[in-house]
Amino acid sequence: MLHSVETRSVSPVFVGRAGELSVLTGALGLASAARAGAPQALLVGGEAGVGKTRLIEELIAEASRGGAVVIVGGCVEIGAEGLPFAPFSTALRALERLLPGELAAAAEGHEEELARLLPELGPRPRGDHSRYDEQDMARLFELTVRLLERISAERTVVLVLEDIHWADASTRHLLSYIFRTLRRGRLVAIATYRSDDVHRRHPLRPFLAETERLRTVQRVELTRFTRGEVHRQLAGILGAEPEAALVDRVFDRSDGNAFFVEELARIMAEGNVCGLSDSLRDILLVRVEALSEDAQRIARILAEGGSTVEYGLLLAVARLPEDDLIEALRAAVGANILLASADGDGYRFRHSLAREAVSDDLLPGERSRINRRYAEVLEADPSLVREDERTTRLASYWYHAGVPAKALPAVLRASVEARLRHAYAEQLRLLERAMELWDAVPDETRAGLRPLDYAEAYPACGCDPGTTPLRFLDLMAEATVAGRLSSERERALKITKRGQRLAADERDPLRAAWFSVERSRLVSALGRGDGWAELAQAQELVRGLPPSAVHAEVLAEAAGWRRLHAPGPDTLETAERAVEYARMVGAEEIELRARFVLGVLMVDAGDHDAGLAEMRAVRDRVVARGLPTLIGRVHATLPTVLEAVGRSQEAVEVMTEGIDLTHHYGLLDSEAWILGNLAESYYTLGRWDEALAAAERGLRIGPSPKPRGFATLQLAALGLARGDTEGAARLLTAARDHFGPNDPMPQSSLPMAAIAIGVAVGQGRVESARAEFRRVAEQGFPPGTQRYAWPLLRAAAALEADARGLPSADEGRARALDLIRKTAGSFAATVPVWIAHERWVRAELLRAESRDTAADWAEADEAFEGAVFPYERAAVRVRLAQALLPEDRDRAAELLRCAAGTARRLGARPLADETALLAQSARLSLTDGAPTAPTAAPGPAFGLTPREEDVLRLVAAGRSNRQIAQSLYISPKTASVHVSNILAKLSVSGRGEAAALAHRLRLFPSADDQVPA
Structure with missing residues (x-):
């Protein structure tokens, strides 16, 4: 039968993928139907030969029939490395053929930068050997996203990237960036990969894991065909109904793999049925x-x-x-x-x-011979391949030809090309290959290589790149930077360790110090430590040496580290020396960074106006010069300093500008930090819904753990203030995971401690809350951490005041109050916001001892009048109203109405409940109408029955279910049911939390009073 039927290699019938095709066409429909565009992202996986290409072909046909523009790029496998951005270059080249005018308009003004992906747009920049910038690649990514958004604004565009299991790291990073940040345009972005090739250590695996947490990315997994689907495929290939025995044999041999079915059908059609391996x-x-x-x-x-x-x-x-x-x-x-x-x-x-x-x-000799021919031909006539592929392919051919003397210069030239395209991961692989070839190359060949031609990291290393030959240390330094910029930190760390040892052997302390600074950055980024040991070593290496860029860099990094982790008097001096040395050697970027640190330290030391002026001057200079790394840093840090001294509105203005700039330069990490800071300032200003949106966006876009941790911390604080104690506890755990255990910075550890106290209080775990404060207080508060210390002290003092009368909390109260007072006395309240917190803490301590008066709370309220802290002021006013009730009910009612309005607007449920309960117990109206009728306090607020009120009184007194049953003459089982109902109505998770709530809201005059006999 096989000989009598005309056969085809590919079945004309599309078999078995109706569900998968429906997902793809559904995404196409969503993108096309939205007026402003609803970008869709999909990953299509499956083993080799399972039918991914055929599925994509069907989608392309459907999209083309609907008038969509389809551009396809495939990942290129050349030796051990792919061409940087190869699939994007191919896809954009197709776009240029299809829509030349639209592409030119979308790229207008950024042709030089985008030429790194599509050389046809214009000449690519050849690089700046005077400096290197961590954010160049991010800038290219942001411009690419904007280009795609503009192209797809008026028409549907389908972008297909095939075989991303071969993708170079830069392509993976760009695709990840697109998936995370694309928000506009009628774009459908699809990437395919071989799932059977993605082993445990495959470089695509982290990318796939990252997309798992992106709700915007759909996954489509293709499985092998069933026997029935193989039957239909064979019928299409053969053009006739196949015999059952043939179907069985092909299914058994192919195991349902579509490509193998085609190959077997073709082979058998040609008569080669027997003896097939x-x-x-x-x-x-x-x-x-x-x-x-x-x-x-x-x-x-x-x-x-x-x-x-x-x-x-x-x-x-x-x-x-x-x-x-x-x-x-x-x-x-x-x-x-x-x-x-x-x-x-x-x-x-x-x-x-x-x-x-x-x-x-x-055969081995055959492979090297073919590669040598490719290399010789391409070297003789470079025009045979496209310019953007020429250097990389020539390097690969010479390497696989096994000619080190030719391969080393070619590989180094390819590494430069990769760097100029911001393909740092490919640059790292090529430099590692160059290091592998180094010893196999004759000395005279190496002597002709110059750092100026192949590297740009070296001016900071203290060498003369124009006259000295390229050294192995130069390759290692360049590979270190490439590894850090490409997030290949493990590989970069190994290189820095080796480079530092080699520099020490060659008695080159500047190089050794440079590698030590790089190690500090990598160790910190990997969570292996805080990086101080490496910085201390770098300082020892440059001690006594004349000023240099490396020396200034070491001092600037050391000052920046100490500002964050352990500020002290010598930190200011270190920053000043860094500024001085950087000026002496003309290293302006290092000088600007050191000046910025110096400005922060001046503010911390109390010289607020001068310090802020210095920080603003640096900000203006880095924006004017267009230095992306410093732009991100200054717009993340300046607002936190403004927030610390109570200038929240100014901080928001700086951050609004910073978000625009970091978005413009594609600085996702910096943008995520700024969004976390913005959430903090919005919280302060009482713009809680905006705070929630900013923190959630920061958490979503942040590629690194720490900015995600800071955004999570803001969400936890907001959740706690809105009454979601359990949610705040989960978020606090997540924030700790993001920050890790090896880099405890006060700006994260102290707010986490304050939230931990709040969570423990909300759950009725008084002793756990005390232990948390005791732990932090015993560790001490570094200078400059007042802004984080005062809210922590207030949380601890409020805990003791709210727990007054709770039997389980009596023991240890005096010791806890002494520790809070002692700690508070070590801080100088020098700005209005700190003065307001200091007065609040003092009033809470007096309340914990039943010694607070209306004058104490009025003083705190007056202090908050000059600061924009609506939530904090509302909380203080509730306490002031409570203290005023015996003597001025009208003023108390006015204060409670103001506090209730603020609590409702913010969604601060615990504060709203406390305000309502206090008003009810005092028979005051929270509206301008008549006073409320006298009622039992807890019932109306929480829907408790009189019997449940009785049970709650006993729960607050620390009684067990059996004791409650004995007191109320009911069964223990009935008591248990009442307790369960109470917990549900109070929206608390346990008896301790219910007791704490009862005491905090003053539901009963005393936990032990008025207990039924």
Whole structure:
């Protein structure tokens, strides 16, 4: 039957993927239907040959029928590394062919930067050897997102990136950035990958894990065909109904893999039914070996050239007469082994599995010989390949040809190209390859290499890149920076350790200190420590040496570290020396960074106006110069300093500008930090819904743990203030996980402690709350941490005041109050907001001892009048109203109405409940109407029955269910039911939390009073 039926390699019938295709077309419909655009992101995974390409082809056909613009880019596998941004370059090149005018308009003003992805847009910048910038790649990513948004604003665009299991790291980072940040446009972004290739240590695995937490990305996993689907596929290929025995045999041999079904059907159609090996490799090679000698030779050459090989390059490498080459290609294409490339300029294997099988079948000498031919031909005529691929492919060919003297310069040139495209991960791999080749290259070859040609990190290392030969240390320094910028921190850390040892052996203290600073950054980023040991070592290495850029860098980093972790008198001096040294050697960026740290330290020391003026001057300079790294830093830090001294509205204005700038430069980490700070200032200003939105966005876009941790911390504080104690507890745990245990900075550890106290109080765990404050107080509060210390002290003092009368809290109260007073006495309240908190703490301490008066609370209220703290002032006014009730009920009622209005507007449920209960117990109205009728306090507020009120009184007194049953003459089971109902009505999780709530809200005059006999 097989011989009598015309066969096709590909079934004309689309088999078995209706559900998966429905997901893709659904995403296409969502993107197309939205008026302003609703971008869609999808990941399509499946093993090699399972049918991913066919599924995408069906979607492309559907999209094209609907008028969508479809652009496709495939990841290129060349040796051990891919071409930087290859699929994006291919896709944008297709876009230029389809929509040249629209692409030019969308890229207008940014052609030079976007030319790193698409050289046709204009000449790419050749780099600046005077400095390197961590945020260049982020800037390129942001411009790419904006380009896609503009192109897809008026039409549906489908962007397909195939085979991202081969993607270079820069492509993965860009795709991740697009998935996280694309918010506008009618764009459908689809990436496909081989799931069976993604082993535990595959570089794509972290990318896939990251997309799991993105709600905006859909995952589509293709499984193998069932027997019925194989039957339908064979019927389409054969053009007739297949015999059951044939279906069984093909299904058993292919195991439902669509590509293997095609190959087996073709082989069996050609009569090769018997003796067929079960191995995948042999199945794939059978049809290649059936070709003519010339066609097989072309297949072997093509397999080593890359995913696609240009016709002119293939002609030169094959050394065949052109007519013979064409005949060989015609035979391979006719056998459906090769295909012409989409642009018609070259050839590729129809399926990458076949190319891999042919490549793996080459003999070692044969492989190096083919690669050497490619390298020689390309070196002789570089025009045979595109300019943006030329350098990388030549480096790969020479490397696999096994000619180190040729490979090393080629690999170094390719590393420069990768750096200029901000493809730092590819730069790192190439530099690692250069280090591997270093010892195999003759001395005279290495002597001709100069740092100026191959590196840009070295001016900071203290060497002269123009006259000295390139050294192995130079490669290591450049690889260190590339590793840090590409987030390949583990590899970079290993290089820094080795580089530091080598610099020490060569008695080069400046280089050793430079590597030590890099180690400090990496150790901190990896959560292996706080980085101080490495900075201390760097300071020892430069001690006594003349001023240099490295020396200034060390001092600036040390001052910045101490400001965050352990500020003290010597920190200011270190910052001043860093500024002085940087000016002496003309290192302006280091000088600006040191000046900014100096400004912060001046504010911490009490010189607020001068310190803020210095910080603003630095901010203006870095914005004028367009220094992205410092732009992110100053706009994240200046607002926190303004917030610390009570200038919250000014802080918001700075952050609004900062978000625009960091978004413009694509600085996601900096933007996430600023959003966390913005949430904090919005909280202060009483703009809680805006605070929630800012914190949630910071958590969503932050690529690094610490900014995500800070955003989570703001969400926890907001949740606690709104009465979600359990949610705040979960968020607090998440924040601790983000920050990690090895870098305890006061600006995160102290707010976390304050929230931990609030959570413990809300859950009725008084002793746990006390232990948390005691732990922090015993560790001490570094200078400059008043802004974090005062809210913590207030939480601890309020705890003691609210727990007054709670029997389980009596023991240890005097000791706790003494510790709070002693700690508070060590702080100088020098700005209005700190003075207000100090008076609040003092009033709470007096309340804990039943010694507070209306005058104490009036003083605190007056202090908050000059600060914009609506929630804090409302809380103080509730206490003031309570103290005024015996002597001035009208004023108390006015204060409670103001507090209730603030609590309702903010959604601060605990404060609203406390205000309502106090008003009810005092028979005061929270509106302008008549006073409320006298009622039992807790019932109306929480819907408690009289019997439940009795039970709650006993719960607050610390009685067990059995004791409650005995007191009320009910069964223990009935008492348990009442307790469960009370917990539900109070929205608390346990008896301790219910008791704490009862005492805090003064539901009963005393926990032990009025208990029924």
